[in-house]
Amino acid sequence: MIIVGGGIGGLATALSLASRGRRVHVLERASEFTEIGAGIQLAPNALRILSELGLLEPTLSEAVQPVRAVMMDARTGDRLAELDFGEHFQRTFGAPYVVTHRSDLLTALLKACLASELITLENSRHVVGLKERGDEVLITCEDGSRYSARLVIGADGLRSACREYVLGDGPPVCSGDVAYRGTLPMALARHVSDEPTITWWIGPKMHLIQYPVRGGNLFNQVGVFTSDAYRDGVDPMSEEWGTPEELDERFGGLDERVSSSAALLNRDRRWALFDRPPASTWTRGRVTLIGDAAHPMLQYLAQGGCQALEDASAIGACLADPTDIADALSRYESIRRPRASLVQTWARRVGDIVHGDGLLAMLRNALLHQLEADDFRYVDWLYQGSHSS
Template identity: 35%
Template sequence: MTDRPILIAGGGIGGLTAALALARNGVPVRVLEQTAELGAIGYGIQLGPNVFPMFEKLGLTAAMMKVAVVPRACVMFDALTGADVARIPGEKMLRERFGAPYIVIHRVDLHGVLLEACKATSGIDLQSNVTVTGYTQDSAGVTVTTADGKKISGAGLIGADGLRSVVRAQMLGDGDPKPIGYVAHRTIIPMSEVPAGVQRDVSAIWIGPSFHLVHYPVRHDTLCNIVAVFRTGTFDEKGDAAFHAAEVERTYARAHPTIKAMLDRMDLSRRWVISDRDPVRRWSDGRVVILGDAAHPALQTFAQGACMAIEDGVCLGELVAQANGDIAGAFAALVKARGVRTARVQLEGRMMWEGYHAEDVARDVWLDMFSSRSEREVCDCLAWLYDGFDLSQASAARRA
């Protein structure tokens, strides 16, 4: 297909998935990661059943399950009363309905499985400490410029460089992501330090007026991942741990004692501003394409950021393999195959975000809506997402 590799800006989850999918289809790739080492930092990730057909395609299911935790259920709690509002059922029902479980995993472990698979696959050149700052292209290929002034050429370029993608900025010029007025604090603590009364074997979300809290086990139930999210007028301000702690205390003043006990265990020295972007119809520019958060960043409502990036990467591998050398055509087909699905995650995620954080009468309405659904009805509501992405859509998109 091509003697020159396809360049991938970004060695995160989406970038490594695309590298693996392409190389498995005989397409050489060169991954350019800006950090000093190809690795991951961070916290926990939730992965829905829809990711497992992609793992099967890449031959990674067994390796992923070795480092994942299968929660007993995914439970929504009322953050004020502690009442059980709704739940995604346990493994048995999910396997019966969707053919796969819901799992939680440490980001480092997920990335590690992908990285080891890439290292074991011929045709993948992994390079660290390379920051892509821009690109030029012609009919024969793409040349990227790096922060140290070097130029690297390839048959095409995949921008898998995240929420603040440099590749997207040049391609679309649509500015920075939009803050939504919420921030997040993240912490991982030993399971032995989790307060009494907390259900340790579930993936939990506690929804309240203008705030929520998530917790779930990782690393074979030895650690607990905690995320506290809330709306604040100071989202764009920098503060120290004392400033953050005072704000958290005010925001969660009405919260259930279990939440307050979890907050007491959190490291509040750092927080992240939550942002997203509107869906767009254009992800490609000739021999350049973007995927994952670079293309369609979504709020964390459905916990699908990693899943969507993985689906993108596998789909792109299929498109390029079927393209008979027409890389620009394959790249243009990605948004045709994936655009509506990822936009639904973005837009429906925004709608559900409002429900999670509703106040006053609107909160009563949302709680009534959530609590009126049986576990089977919850599965039905999520079928559009958890039934997964049919890779035959890649062929249809290419033909279109």
């Protein structure tokens, strides 16, 4: 089996398959296995899978376990709602909620892959073409190298060559939102809680999320806003929209804790946000998709990486005895596609809600004020989600 893409989802899938005795070959486009970005939130549904893979302890070694998540009004500074991650939460969902650096998670996955005799890793292999011939898939890379396999799993992200082969549905959809993210030493951070906390500031067309990583030594921040300069006809990849000047304008005039924190965001790189509508299938013949290649989603539920880990667990279980690949892939899709599609859809909706203004914001805030810290009704379906066959 060949996995195209060596990010979090690709390496987790390699480990999931290898743990069931399957030999796996991973082709990664980049010259090394790295994660660009900063923090990642790992909800209980992700931690249960990392536990299955034997990676819970190394993942938690550098992670931070926040005591709560707090949602704040970015304009008024009012506390809107709180989610307590304490004993009751952990009993309910069978795992804690943690935050970590993306590179720390990838390093744990990579070390486990390197330790497995069943996993082969190759870098600088940019897959550009796939073709089925009989009971094999032929893979062509940009440098002319070629591979063949009985099964190909596309974990090659947002602009996936494997997805283009399976669905041919063109580029992903730009939301018009843009993110600025990064970490800074805790000593330079502003308005840090005494206890480790995820703080989510929400306001009109913007939000700012903050939490500690690396054992509390670094402070992760992500500022997201809807750009007024983005419109039909604008190149989503151009830098003529979502500029640092727009960032300062959008975060100016808010609660001082928000504007002073946003001033510390790294301006060296911006991330335009993309997703796609849920797909009708993830599979064509002997090629199937996982992670962002299958179900790219906006970040408003903090579930992109978590859902990729669920994919890894499910496809590993379904392919434990791959005598009938078509049946195995059909079972994999029946387990994962309805749930991942729901998460995609709700990620869009939550983005509209948290960035709302006017009457929508008034109704949202009134509802949030009514929630107790141990009321899990709106996250139960997400964190309890089944991931096995």
